Amino acid sequence: MKVLSTNRIIYSLSLVVLAVFVSHPTLSGQTNSCVECHNELDEELKAPAETFKRDIHQQFGLSCADCHGGNPSEEDIDLAKDKTFKGTPSRSLIPEFCSSCHSDSSYMRRFNPSLRVDQLDLFWTSKHGQLLKKGDINVAVCTDCHGTHEIQAATHPKSMTFPWNIPQTCNRCHSDKEYMKNYKIPTNQWENYKESVHAHALFDKKDLSAPVCNDCHGNHGAFPPEVTSISYVCRQCHPSTGELFSQSPHKKVYDEMGISECEACHGNHKILPPSDEMLGTGENAVCIQCHEPDSKPYQVASRIKGKVDEFKEKIHNVESLLERADRQGVEVSEPKFRLSEATTALVLVRNLTHNLSLIDIEEKIEDGEKVITEVAEAGEAALREAKFRKVWLIIAILFIFLLAIALYLKIKQIGKKTSA
Amino acid sequence: MSFQKKVNMKHLIQNVYSYADSRFKLSELLQFATKKKVPEHKYSFWYYFGGICLFLFAVQVFTGILLLLYYTPSIDSAHESIKFIMSQVKFGWLIRSVHSWSANILIGAIFIHMFSTFLLKAYRPPRELTWVSGFFLLLIFLAFGFSGYLLPWNELSFFATRVGTDIASTIPLIGKHIKTFILGGSEVSGATISRFFWLHVAILPLFTTIILGIHILLVQIIGMSKPISLAERKVKEIPFFPNFILKDSLGWMLILALIGVLCVFFPWEVGQKADSFAPTPLGIKPEWYFTFMFTTLKIIPSHILLFEGEVIAIFGFMIGALLWMLVPFLDRNAAKERRSPFFSFMGWIIFLYIVIMTVLTYLLPGW
Amino acid sequence: MKRRNFINLFLGGSLTATTVAFLYPIIRYLLPTRQTEAVIKKITAAKVGELAPNTHKIFKFGTSPAILINTPNGELKAFSAICTHLTCTVIFESDTETLLCPCHNGRFDLGGNVVSGPPPSPLESYNVEIAGDDIVVSKKG
Numbered sequence: 001m002k003v004l005s006t007n008r009i010i011y012s013l014s015l016v017v018l019a020v021f022v023s024h025p026t027l028s029g030q031t032n033s034c035v036e037c038h039n040e041l042d043e044e045l046k047a048p049a050e051t052f053k054r055d056i057h058q059q060f061g062l063s064c065a066d067c068h069g070g071n072p073s074e075e076d077i078d079l080a081k082d083k084t085f086k087g088t089p090s091r092s093l094i095p096e097f098c099s100s101c102h103s104d105s106s107y108m109r110r111f112n113p114s115l116r117v118d119q120l121d122l123f124w125t126s127k128h129g130q131l132l133k134k135g136d137i138n139v140a141v142c143t144d145c146h147g148t149h150e151i152q153a154a155t156h157p158k159s160m161t162f163p164w165n166i167p168q169t170c171n172r173c174h175s176d177k178e179y180m181k182n183y184k185i186p187t188n189q190w191e192n193y194k195e196s197v198h199a200h201a202l203f204d205k206k207d208l209s210a211p212v213c214n215d216c217h218g219n220h221g222a223f224p225p226e227v228t229s230i231s232y233v234c235r236q237c238h239p240s241t242g243e244l245f246s247q248s249p250h251k252k253v254y255d256e257m258g259i260s261e262c263e264a265c266h267g268n269h270k271i272l273p274p275s276d277e278m279l280g281t282g283e284n285a286v287c288i289q290c291h292e293p294d295s296k297p298y299q300v301a302s303r304i305k306g307k308v309d310e311f312k313e314k315i316h317n318v319e320s321l322l323e324r325a326d327r328q329g330v331e332v333s334e335p336k337f338r339l340s341e342a343t344t345a346l347v348l349v350r351n352l353t354h355n356l357s358l359i360d361i362e363e364k365i366e367d368g369e370k371v372i373t374e375v376a377e378a379g380e381a382a383l384r385e386a387k388f389r390k391v392w393l394i395i396a397i398l399f400i401f402l403l404a405i406a407l408y409l410k411i412k413q414i415g416k417k418t419s420a
Numbered sequence: 421m422s423f424q425k426k427v428n429m430k431h432l433i434q435n436v437y438s439y440a441d442s443r444f445k446l447s448e449l450l451q452f453a454t455k456k457k458v459p460e461h462k463y464s465f466w467y468y469f470g471g472i473c474l475f476l477f478a479v480q481v482f483t484g485i486l487l488l489l490y491y492t493p494s495i496d497s498a499h500e501s502i503k504f505i506m507s508q509v510k511f512g513w514l515i516r517s518v519h520s521w522s523a524n525i526l527i528g529a530i531f532i533h534m535f536s537t538f539l540l541k542a543y544r545p546p547r548e549l550t551w552v553s554g555f556f557l558l559l560i561f562l563a564f565g566f567s568g569y570l571l572p573w574n575e576l577s578f579f580a581t582r583v584g585t586d587i588a589s590t591i592p593l594i595g596k597h598i599k600t601f602i603l604g605g606s607e608v609s610g611a612t613i614s615r616f617f618w619l620h621v622a623i624l625p626l627f628t629t630i631i632l633g634i635h636i637l638l639v640q641i642i643g644m645s646k647p648i649s650l651a652e653r654k655v656k657e658i659p660f661f662p663n664f665i666l667k668d669s670l671g672w673m674l675i676l677a678l679i680g681v682l683c684v685f686f687p688w689e690v691g692q693k694a695d696s697f698a699p700t701p702l703g704i705k706p707e708w709y710f711t712f713m714f715t716t717l718k719i720i721p722s723h724i725l726l727f728e729g730e731v732i733a734i735f736g737f738m739i740g741a742l743l744w745m746l747v748p749f750l751d752r753n754a755a756k757e758r759r760s761p762f763f764s765f766m767g768w769i770i771f772l773y774i775v776i777m778t779v780l781t782y783l784l785p786g787w
Numbered sequence: 788m789k790r791r792n793f794i795n796l797f798l799g800g801s802l803t804a805t806t807v808a809f810l811y812p813i814i815r816y817l818l819p820t821r822q823t824e825a826v827i828k829k830i831t832a833a834k835v836g837e838l839a840p841n842t843h844k845i846f847k848f849g850t851s852p853a854i855l856i857n858t859p860n861g862e863l864k865a866f867s868a869i870c871t872h873l874t875c876t877v878i879f880e881s882d883t884e885t886l887l888c889p890c891h892n893g894r895f896d897l898g899g900n901v902v903s904g905p906p907p908s909p910l911e912s913y914n915v916e917i918a919g920d921d922i923v924v925s926k927k928g
Contacts, residue, residue: 207907207908209907210907237903238891326507333508344875347890348889390684392808392811392812399805400676400677400680402804403798403804403805404677405797405801406798406801407666407669410795411663411667413794414663486816509820511813511815515813
């Protein structure tokens with residue numbers, strides 16, 4: 001009996017507590033008058049109430065009033081839009097509008113301690129920020145890249161700031177000739193980037209580490225990288241190539257002449273997949289951009305290209321040799337495995353072309369050629385084996401025909417006997 | 421000295437023979453075979469196709485047993501093991517190519533054997549059961565082909581199996597169940613390989629042994645039929661052993677040489693490994709011996725009166741096959757040793773239909 | 788020699804020759820091959836104790852190179868040694884305790900993940916087991 005009565009007390013107490021929670025507006029997810037009213041309105045004013053449901057701020061428990069002020073617990077429109085109500089900020093005020101929270105580290109820590117809080121400072125250093133300061137409200141502000149009421153974390157694949165959406169986000173303004181006409185900068189960046197090796201990695205291979213606009217230009221502090229900094233930007237991902245370039249005779253000359261390092265040969269937005277055609281003195285070679293025919297560097301370029309081509313040709317030959325043997329059913333997995341050392345050497349040689357040292361290149365090629373010789377021997381042996389098998393088959397078929405002839409003679413002989 | 425040796429040798433052979441003879445009744449068998457006569461006339465060329473089928477079947481059994489040594493019937497390693505046989509195993513490419521080539525030649529030889537038997541009316545009494553058992557052998561060998569085609573688990577065979585079993589599933593009421601039963605699940609999967617392998621190396625060989633045994637026994641007991649048109653005339657006859665057998669083996673040797681040449685110059689391809697998530701490649705076709713049915717299903721209108729065209733076609737084939745099997749009992753004229761032009765005519769129509777449909781499959785692109 | 792004898796001899800001789808010509812490939816076919824299995828999923832990469840801590844060994848796994856690493860704290864790890872960037876062979880750099888691709892300085896941590904450089908995706912990692920005296924590496928899944 002006693003146990004039962006204790007349970008009853010607990011039960012009734014919890015009912016009371018529940019009733020308090022339900023009746024208290026702030027504790028029970030109260031109705032939001034902003035949403036209620038805006039849902040009744042026309043398209044443009046209804047949109048925020050609809051799209052905010054998918055906004056990251058909503059997921060962290062923030063609501064309209066946290067940015068726009070006002071009192072959502074008031075049903076009456078005049079009471080709701082009280083003194084704290086900020087309404088829609090003008091474009092020029094948006095950076096401050098967002099940064100009132102995003103630059104406040106103690107506030108931001110509550111939601112995401114690892115998120116940076118220097119976006120506003122960076123923004124003022126960007127080309128966008130500088131122009132905004134001068135009163136140009138056509139430049140990008142926070143909402144142009146992040147959206148307004150449907151903001152997503154940059155890690156969300158549908159976010160405007162997710163790697164494979166970024167080119168489109170920037171492109172909305174930067175490809176618009178009409179929109180950009182006052183700024184006197186090209187509008188073909190997207191056209192060019194689309195064909196680059198980086199775009200291919202990002203869009204075709206879905207490689208999220210491939211650079212998009214902001215990886216070279218910065219995001220909040222977006223600015224065209226200057227001649228000297230381009231090489232450092234590329235070195236972020238291509239350190240060994242950069243190191244080799246620094247050892248090359250080009251380094252000093254480029255510095256003196258103020259030529260940007262990587263860009264001079266590879267371009268900027270349209271960085272095509274590098275090919276061996278870029279080497280040497282051929283039609284598509286980059287060396288002839290600067291070097292006159294018959295000059296010494298011209299000859300070196302031609303020699304390097306010759307070496308690489310020769311090496312490639314050798315690899316190709318031995319590859320097709322193995323392929324031929326493979327097609328004829330001979331075991332060549334071992335030499336094929338060995339050949340991977342030669343292809344590794346080729347990749348290394350291609351990288352070495354950045355320091356332009358013939359000695360280094362020749363040394364590496366020699367390593368590779370040793371492997372190729374061994375593989376070629378194995379390939380030849382495999383082909384001999386294949387030939388041997390064919391010869392055996394021809395012999396077998398010959399024997400079959402002899403047997404057939406013997407049978408034919410026997411049949412005739414027996415036929416004669418029976419008819420006789 | 422050498423004469424002595426020769427005599428001894430002869431003596432030894434005679435001893436072994438008489439030992440075996442008294443136990444296996446060899447001389448009775450030999451006497452039967454020598455006594456048995458095979459008619460020789462202008463149509464006797466077609467008699468040899470039965471022997472060729474038997475020989476090719478022996479080649480299949482032999483190379484099949486050899487392939488079993490390295491083949492693994494599982495989704496992970498079926499394709500890899502075929503590749504292994506083709507590239508790593510000594511003469512593996514030869515064994516596998518012989519198996520594939522001779523399988524196709526075998527099906528072709530079976531069709532020729534069947535149509536020649538039909539047109540020469542060799543099915544008439546007392547050989548009705550030879551015909552019926554032959555019909556079952558046809559079905560068994562088609563099943564051999566269908567199941568064997570999937571085993572290398574390459575793209576073509578994968579999708580051909582999918583399309584083939586999809587056709588089975590259009591049969592009303594039981595179709596879906598048949599498909600699930602054949603595939604061992606709702607889709608072509610690892611379970612399908614196990615099933616097809618089981619069918620290909622255990623079940624079908626078992627049935628073949630029984631029915632082929634009956635078929636050959638009947639041929640041996642009843643002997644070869646003489647065409648009706650030659651009934652009046654006196655036809656030359658040759659002994660089954662050794663004359664006919666020797667001629668048979670001459671044919672076999674020529675076929676063997678042909679297979680050898682085909683294998684050296686056109687080794688059977690391994691293809692791309694099947695990927696069940698890949699989209700179906702364009703123009704996927706079943707093996708050539710199924711294409712006449714496949715193409716019929718494609719060109720038939722989707723609706724005939726109230727029924728689905730596909731269903732009608734499938735029932736048509738089933739009824740046609742049943743009638744085909746029962747031909748010896750339907751052809752009353754032939755049974756009375758009279759000419760039956762209607763059946764000859766139908767035979768030619770069906771033959772032409774199969775040839776035209778098969779050719780159409782390969783001539784019309786995108787089919 | 789009589790014609791009949793000649794034909795018999797011819798028949799017997801060619802029959803024997805054909806049989807021999809056919810037996811040869813069959814016997815070769817039946818003899819075990821060097822690689823004993825169609826698909827290699829498991830391989831003995833090294834012996835226990837062969838690798839000192841903080842060293843590595845490149846071994847052949849099927850038809851491609853793989854790397855076995857004994858970490859400084861004695862843990863064994865195995866990865867495909869094919870760099871995901873341009874398929875060069877990676878090595879273990881003991882002083883940084885990372886895997887390094889010499890071609891373009893791609894770097895991977897001891898979980899196979901990309902640390903720096905151009906590789907687009909992690910290295911394929913393998914299971915490592917110790918069976919008696921052998922370190923056995925097998926493909927995952």
